[in-house]
Every structure is written in structure tokens, then in C-alpha cells.
Amino acid sequence: xxxxxxxxxxxxxxxVRGLARGRRWEHSRARAWIPAFAGITMILCATPLHAxxxxxxxxxxxxxxxxxxxxxxAKALMGTLRCLVCQGQSIADSDAELAGDMxxxxxxxxxxxxxxxxxxxxxxxxxxxxxxxxxxxxxATWLLWAMPLLLILAGIFLARNRFRRHGxxxxxxxxxxxxx
Amino acid sequence: MKxxxxxxxxxxxxxxxxxxxxxxxLIKPDDMTHPSKLVGQPLPEFSLPASQQGKPGLAxxxxxxxxxxxxxxxxxxxxxxxxxxxxxxxxxxxxxxVVGIAVRDRPDDTADxxxxxxxxxxxxxxxxxxxxxxxxxxxxxxESFIVDGKGIIRQQHIGDIRPEELPAILSTVQEAx
Numbered sequence: 525x526x527x528x529x530x531x532x533x534x535x536x537x538x539x540v541r542g543l544a545r546g547r548r549w550e551h552s553r554a555r556a557w558i559p560a561f562a563g564i565t566m567i568l569c570a571t572p573l574h575a576x577x578x579x580x581x582x583x584x585x586x587x588x589x590x591x592x593x594x595x596x597x598a599k600a601l602m603g604t605l606r607c608l609v610c611q612g613q614s615i616a617d618s619d620a621e622l623a624g625d626m627x628x629x630x631x632x633x634x635x636x637x638x639x640x641x642x643x644x645x646x647x648x649x650x651x652x653x654x655x656x657x658x659x660x661x662x663x664a665t666w667l668l669w670a671m672p673l674l675l676i677l678a679g680i681f682l683a684r685n686r687f688r689r690h691g692x693x694x695x696x697x698x699x700x701x702x703x704x
Numbered sequence: 705m706k707x708x709x710x711x712x713x714x715x716x717x718x719x720x721x722x723x724x725x726x727x728x729x730l731i732k733p734d735d736m737t738h739p740s741k742l743v744g745q746p747l748p749e750f751s752l753p754a755s756q757q758g759k760p761g762l763a764x765x766x767x768x769x770x771x772x773x774x775x776x777x778x779x780x781x782x783x784x785x786x787x788x789x790x791x792x793x794x795x796x797x798x799x800x801x802v803v804g805i806a807v808r809d810r811p812d813d814t815a816d817x818x819x820x821x822x823x824x825x826x827x828x829x830x831x832x833x834x835x836x837x838x839x840x841x842x843x844x845x846x847e848s849f850i851v852d853g854k855g856i857i858r859q860q861h862i863g864d865i866r867p868e869e870l871p872a873i874l875s876t877v878q879e880a881x
Contacts, residue, residue: 577781577808582833608843611736621808622843625834650841652741682711 576621584631585624591635598631601640604657605630605647614657737862740841740849747855748839752829755806755814762803762829768855772880773801774873775849776825777837779809780817782845788864789821795870796824800877803827807837807845848873852880 589595599616605626607618615623615630633643647655659665742748751763760766767773776792778785796802804825806814811830818825831837840849841860848861850873858880865873 577779578810578813579808579832608738622834622837625808626838628833629835629838647838650741650839651738651843654738 579621581621581624582628584628584635586627589631589635594634595631597640598627598634601634601643602627602630605644606655606657608651608655738843739862740857740860742841743857743860745857747849747851747857750836750839752805752831752836755804755809755811755828755830756818759825760827762805762827764855766803766827767851768853770853771801772853772858772877773803773851774877775803775805775840775851777805777807777831777840777842777845777847777849779807779845780813781809784864785846786817786821788846788866789824791865791867791870792824793822795865795873795877798874800874801826803829805829805831805836807831807834850876850880 589598602616603614605615607613607615607620607623607626609620609622610618613623615626630643634640644656644658653660659668661669747764747767749764751765752761754761762775767775774792774795778788792802802824804827806828809817809830809832814828814830829836837843837845840857842849844862846864848865849857850859850861852858859876861869861873
């Protein structure tokens, strides 16, 4: 299954085939160099096929909103929304066309007075929590949110046991010179 | 004393479990597809202008006419879209109402694409800024949505339609009546 995304770079097929041929001729060392060399040259010279449209970017994808307060809201939201094609970047960081279109959508809606959380909810209804970098508090994420508290409690429990034991030995050793 | 020993080992055990999770994540191939959450729900409201002269654009109301449709999201700049064109032609010949959404595409480029690879589309809307694509929960081209006569999304097909997938798609369309 293949799809177009702004990140897709497909090397020319000849290069790959040339390398495979090089491997098959391994018995004759001198001859093996020729196709291997040709293969490497083909890979180096292959023109990457960028799957991108020629259309100009949407007006608000690279332009800030005139109102600084609205722009700050939009920027904060864009930093926590996932780019759908690059998947590891936020739409604020990505140069993919779809990320640009998403930024334009966010800015337009904020300009129209929509609340950032409403825009996030709109996207989550379509793409799931995956599209947001801010995990919500729900059964699947209870452990995630509770973990810091649980770790602190475990730490207090461990420290308490340790101090209590230590305190006991200190009493017994009272009068002795301190270690280290 | 015994419990103290177990507590001493706990960090190491936790670390080994953590390494196990990381290793499993590295070994297992990652599924990068994220299906739309709108499958099973009504199509969002949209209305796209016509991409080509003499061929109507596409709006949600057009897809609620009592007949199932295959909504194909494509673009002339997308290579797998050209690869799936023969399959879309076959579906159209089999009587499926194929309608299209051309994403970020110049009308001239779309016209060239249709001339080269065939034109199975009864309607063709131009989504110049991916806004309808986003509204549908689609994250790339090509993608196809099978929509029933009431405008409910029955199935989403991510990526190009392969010849071997045609029978399954045909039967889903027929069931969507």
C-alpha cells in the first residue's frame, strides 16, 4: 500500500536493479565492479520523485494573524497538533502541504472566534486522540497521569522505611564516631 | 529482610520490562495508517466547486440520493493515484457511482490526468486547500470512502485500490444500498 505524502522520495528503479545484478556476478571480481559501479552511479544520479502539488500554500499557512492575541492562541494550538503526513512533527514545525493547510484552518477558525479546544475536539472527532499531542484524562490514560503521583508515593514509602531503620541504628550507635 | 531484597531488585526488573517494550516496538513493523473515526457516521457537510468544465462539483447533498457512492480522493501529482485508475474504471463499468475529490490540483493538471488515465468520475469537486480532506478524516491520497444512499460512511480504503481488492469493494458497495 503506497500513498503520496510530501515526504515520499522514490529512487529510480534502475539503481536498485543494477545493485542486484552486481551481487549475482560476484564470482568474477573484475566484472562485478562494473554493474556495482553503474548501480551506485544510478542511485546517486536518480532524481527523487517528490509527491507534492504545484499549488501555492494557503494564505494563512505561512502568515500570522494580525491580532497578536489570536496568533498566540493559534500558535499554542498548532504546537500541540500532529502533522498527518510526517507524523512525528507538530503542524507548527512541519513544511508538509497538509500541515500548511491545517495551520491555515486553525488560524481561520481562531480568527472567526472559535475556541482552540473546540478546534482540537473537531480534529479528534476525525482522527482520534492520535492527532493531539495533549493526551486527555480517560481510562486508557489514567495510569499515565497518575504515574508521577504513584512514583512520589512509592518514593515516600521507601524513604520512610529507610529513615526509620537508619534512625534506629543511629540510636544504637549514639556516641560512636559518624561514618564518612 | 526478604522483602528488602525484592525491593532492591525492583528497579532492575522495571528496567528490563522497559527495554522489552522498546525492543518489541522496534521489531514490530509500525502501522502508519490511521483510519478516519467518521466511518459509520454521516458525511460532514461540504460543498466543493466543479474541478472540470461540464462536470458537476461535489456536495454532501449529492451523496444522499439513495444510491451508494465511492468517493475517491486523488490528485494528478500523486503516483499511486495513477496506479489505481484502471481499478476505478472497472468499478465505474460495473455500475458503481464513482465521484472524485481532486486535492490541491490545478484544473489543467487534473484534465491531463483524466485524459491519460481515464475518467471514471460522475462528479468531481476541487479541494484546493485540503479542507474537505481534513473534514473527512483523511490524511493522504489516494483514499476512497464508500458512502451509502443516506450519506453514511460505510468504509474507508486507505491507499490505492489494487485489482485483487475489487471484489470486496464491489460487494461493500452493493451492501451499502
